[in-house]
Amino acid sequence: MTDDSDVAPLPPPTPRQLLLLLIPAIVIGALCALVLRALEVAAGALQGVLWTTVPDALGVDPDGWWIVVVLTATGFAVGLGLQFLPGHGGPDSATTELVSEPLKLRTLPGLVIVTALALAGGVSLGPENPIIAINVALTVALLGRMMPRVGARLGMLMAAAGTIGALFGSPVAAALLFTGTLAAVRGGGALWDKLFLPLAAAAAAAGTMHLLGAPPLQFTLPTAPTTPMFLLAGIVIACVAVVLGLVGAYAFPVVHRLFHSLRQPLLIATAGGLVLGLLGLIGGPITLFKGLDQMAELFEDPDAYDAGQLVVIVLVKLVALVVAASAAFRGGRVFPAAFIGAALGILAHTLVPSLPIALCVASALIGILLVVARDGWLALFVAAAVAGDLALLPWLCVVILPAWLLVSRAPEFRIVPKPASPSADAATATESGSSERPPTA
Structure with missing residues (x-):
């Protein structure tokens, strides 16, 4: 903002x-x-x-x-x-x-x-x-x-x-x-x-x-009563999602620097596309695109993926998000992060089938979106909307608290540009005139 x-x-x-x-x-x-x-x-x-x-x-x-x-x-x-x-x-x-x-x-x-x-x-x-x-x-x-x-x-x-x-x-x-x-x-x-x-x-x-017929951010997940033990599980899932997101946040500037060492946008984006293609080959088509339709595909039959497949999907999508954001592609990070949270929540439910899948998904979404968007309201809204169960909302308001403590002093999932020097400002003003040349990294 x-x-x-x-x-x-x-x-x-x-x-x-x-x-x-x-x-x-x-x-x-x-x-x-x-x-x-x-x-x-x-x-x-x-x-x-x-x-x-x-x-x-x-x-x-x-x-x-x-x-x-x-x-x-x-x-x-x-x-x-x-x-x-x-x-x-x-x-x-x-x-x-x-x-x-x-x-x-x-x-x-x-x-x-x-x-x-x-x-x-x-x-x-x-x-x-x-x-x-x-x-x-x-x-x-x-x-x-x-x-x-x-x-x-x-x-x-x-x-x-x-x-x-x-x-x-x-x-x-x-x-x-x-x-x-x-x-x-x-x-x-x-x-x-x-x-x-x-x-x-x-x-x-x-x-x-x-x-216009655009699909809403609305899914149907099985719901179940939430108990204090399930609440504790939700807190753990959210914190695991935070840790996973922070791995991406710490890797982001390193990967960004690596790609931008190529200096020319043509080389940066082409190399990024090649890496994303290889990642897509590993993770499959479900790890491509922004993730909203792919999230619906996951929810359509959560039992179609075993724990090993879900681990691969989560890790490939996280790496793909970091690479795509680092390789000069223009786009946002919220929807891909939401897909990662959804896959991570299904993974938690697969590992512990007694946990309600809606709580698992919502808790994971809260954790990953807190890291990527750094906004608790947005994380709560997306988690409640995707889970589709308003009865979860009071529990999610508790789940988000320890997750926020982990995030609040951590680095942003964003590359903060260095302040421009006066000479750089003058050069930029010159470039914006009659003759333009493409920027280097």
């Missing part, structure tokens, strides 16, 4: 102002959902060509060496985009938070292209970071032309909330995620006055996605 410590506070809005801005908020939310859906449809169409049409025409097995071919080619294509497209695909997603400052509009076409390629090619990243950046930039630009008095900050909040509502199919996710951010903003006014417009945008976006 963006840092509000050095930004002037938003004045508390009046009810009349909230009503006047309600329609723009709803429109922004709907537009954010449409942009997300368009990106998903385009990536899905290309995915069908790469993974079904072409291998069928060539008579090759899409679950064999074709995985290595497609992911290496995807890395090469993404690298070409990062090297030569205007704006070079925007900032490295490894260095950005979920919501960042608006990008320049000339950056957006390249960001759309490299994101769609990564989603279609099976890269283990989700669309959240790029699509939020795209919608924020478009919204701020449109409001700047049509309603300049609204201000860029409020535009950013509405666009980000709308996109999060669209991504998770619920405005609740956006409300929870932005509660902490808005509570930290200095200035008077009730918190719900500040949440009013972002929540309206999120509700409009979530509703639009439902109307």
Whole structure:
């Protein structure tokens, strides 16, 4: 999230102002959902060509060496985009938070292209970071032309909330995620006055996605009464998930440095694609892509995988997430991490069948998402939504506490960019003029 410590506070809005801005908020939310859906449809169409049409025409097995071919080619294509497209695909997603400052509009076409390629090619990243950046930039630009008095900050909040509502199919996710951010903003006014417009945008976006037929973040898992002993097991599972996630967090900067030692984006992404292809060959097709559809595949028949297979799936997906995020692919880390949590939860249930599978999955999701997103509200929401059992929520509020203690002082699952020196700023300003050259790592 963006840092509000050095930004002037938003004045508390009046009810009349909230009503006047309600329609723009709803429109922004709907537009954010449409942009997300368009990106998903385009990536899905290309995915069908790469993974079904072409291998069928060539008579090759899409679950064999074709995985290595497609992911290496995807890395090469993404690298070409990062090297030569205007704006070079925007900032490295490894260095950005979920919501960042608006990008320049000339950056957006390249960001759309490299994101769609990564989603279609099976890269283990989700669309959240790029699509939020795209919608924020478009919204701020449109409001700047049509309603300049609204201000860029409020535009950013509405666009980000709308996109999060669209991504998770619920405005609740956006409300929870932005509660902490808005509570930290200095200035008077009730918190719900500040949440009013972002929540309206999120509700409009979530509703639009439902109307467009997008699958909700909703699964059906067997439920069972939770006992204090099961609660203890949930705490252990969540802490194991935290430890696993922290292994990835500590490895992230090392792997990022290793790939970026190649310096040229074309080489970085191509090498990353090759490694992802080999990982996909080991873990199978279920370890490819952002992980939402693959999570549904896991839940469809959890008994289809033994403990050894689940260990391989969890480890391959974790390594694939670190590699994909390190190799300059544009994408988010929340959805792949959610898949890792789901697989880890099923593994816990497989090892101890007496544990309720919903509790196992929800606890593992909490642990891994705390590491990746560093947001307790988001972790609780996703865990409760995936488990599909509201009766688990009080127990999950206990499970999250020791997991948070493990995470709170640990490094972020993000590459924090070094502060730019004045000379670097001058060089950047020169590069943004008439002559551009692709950045090196």
